[in-house]
Amino acid sequence: MDILAILQSDSMAFLIRQTLLFAVPLMIVALAGVFSERSGVINLALEGIMIFGAFVGVLFVNSIEKLGWFQSAYETLKLVPSGKAEMDFSLLLQTQGFALLAMAVTAVVCCIFSMLLAFAAIHLRADQTIAGTALNMLAPALVLFLVRMIANQNTLNIAGEASSWFMLKESYFGFGIKLTRTTKTASMGFLGQAFINQVYPMTYVCILLFIVMAVFMYKTRFGLRLRACGENPQAADSLGINVFKMRYAGVGISGALAGIGGFLYATTTMNCSSNGDVAGFGFLALAVMIFGNWKPGNIAMASLLFGLLKCISASYSTLDFNADRVYEFAQLGISKHLYNLMPYIITLVVLAFTSKSSRAPKAEGIPYDKSTR
Amino acid sequence: MKRFDLRELMGKAGFKTVLASLISILIGMAVGAVVIIISGLTNDNLGGKTVLEGIQLVTGGLFSTGRNATTGALTFGFNPQLMGNMLFRAMPLIMTGLSVALANKTGLFNIGAPGQYLMGTAATLYIALSLPTGTGESLQRVSGEFATHMEALGMTGATYPAWLVWVLAFIGGMLAGALWGAIPGLLKAVLNINEVLACIMTNWIAANVVTWIFDASKLQNAVENTKRAYIYKTSFNGVQTSKLGLDKLLPNSQVSGGIVIAILMAIVVYIILNKTTFGYELKACGSNRFAARYAGIRDKRSIVISMAMAGALAGAGAALYYLAGNTELYWETSQSLPAVGFNGIPVALLAANNPIGVIFSGLFMSMLEICGQKLKDLTAFNEYITDVIIAVIVYLSAFAMLIRILLSKRKSGGKEALK
Structure with missing residues (x-):
């Protein structure tokens, strides 16, 4: 077997693409968890906020669709792969701009939604675990109630296909366009297949967002203060930092990021639909956060690992690296x-081994009380 | 004779707890009503009349008897079917509620009830369907096809009495739940891993393990068409809980004798917690683990046993639910966790972790579910509104302490709150 051929096979490109598809929502939601916990508030509600974010994003896309603002751009783009329409990059700018707008709206609404947790945890000094659990119960209930009222079924879809609205296709760049019934222009090659064709640019926006937010947390004054509030709020307070404000900011950023992650998940893996469920991704993100020891770099690695496992379990029976019709992962038997189980078992084992040296924020889960200074 | 004194009654801690729970319920209901009003009035197809009907059903759906055939108005009255279904649905809720409450008394937040419930389900169904009784009513009904299936499993010949299989399946469910509860308990006691995180992980491990078990098993319903995604009902093997005559009392309902067992178990838990040394040790650990250790209580042992017992209770809830004989499991559980496990949390919180209170809050929660079902059947609204109400109640109980403090402030001018 030729290693180079395997590395450049279509299956490899597929594996990379799919792994990113699963890993990036995990990554961004785990970072959401970090922002909240590092400010001192346990955010068990990641799953709930993701569900809510998926709903808000899909509802926004669905509503704008009905207004028909981007309809012509979408209709034209749909015809490009079959060679029936000319490619114009301003169309792409329109649909991708629309995606960005939906992400921004989701972020704002979910930031507000997470204030339910912040208010209970910070001002009412509530049990943060129970408050988080409440949000995890509230989000699917509210979403399913509204979805049923709006769509008269248990799933809210968009009119067209998200793959046509938001996905990049090689044909947009002149590759793989149908010329006649049997001929096509050349394919995009390995790198194009792995990183451009059938990829949602939203994924890259989220990676960029991840990097920006990680730098924000470690290299700015605000980030330092935020982390101080999660480690030693009394000391932070004595230096004139408003612990309450910082914690509200931490939970708010957390809510915005988790909401974006939820919308990303809904768009990329559920074809932009919302049914009050993200299949435990929020909890998996929590596992990623712990596994990554509350540090962005480790979290990125951990989510790639977990994304790979998810990807293999979802598609192991069709992965064929040397195109000999022998499916390597299926062959392993x-x-x-087991692949589905792995992330949770790995997390438990890691928790078991690192419990003595686990570096969870010291003040997380403890309501700040000024009188204890 | 002592005069009845309202003030004295209101000063009691227990009364305040009940009052706080009632306030939570009222606020929850109010939020539910507001959601109904907003969503009803903003929807062009629905009007004020539908909204009014919606609110009527959310509060009094248990007594709904459908609609008047001529006028189309909602009718209300005693409905034995709904009563029986309420008792039936309360059964697993009481058990998961007890599970959460018991762990809470030891200072542990058992969010792992869904996983323990699932493992209990798997063990119960496996045992109940693998030991042939040869007596099942349904066995004859499906004309020997199930018997063929039993043959395929290599279990012809020996048969076991149905009651023995019931007992074994019930104990098996409890043990599987206990095992699944003991894992986070051990991790907490030995390695000091947060039990909430460990429980979340074990939940999803259970969800996948159960799917794996049934995917590999031959227990998928191959007899009835379109039921391949479900596991056989235990009644296929002639194993089901005795009705104890309750079906005569409440005809056409799902009620079974399991509710009596659930109530008895609540009483047993109450006795263990409040009348035994062991229960005292558990509660001492819950109040202050380190003080308890100083007093000579083995805190680690208490934590593990408490979680194992909590798991056993959740597993027993699953056993009671599936051994009723009229319920079937959708075995592809890997994508979502059973809601009844999570709903143990509000049941326990509403009852302020009192095992006897759990009976009533379990009944209340199942009543809400029935109301939701009626809301879906009779109006354009749907049953998820009850989940919204439940979530609000959980949210409020997160700061139940604050409500209690506010209550006593009002009474004693803040003196008590400052104590």
């Missing part, structure tokens, strides 16, 4: 259920 490992049940797909």
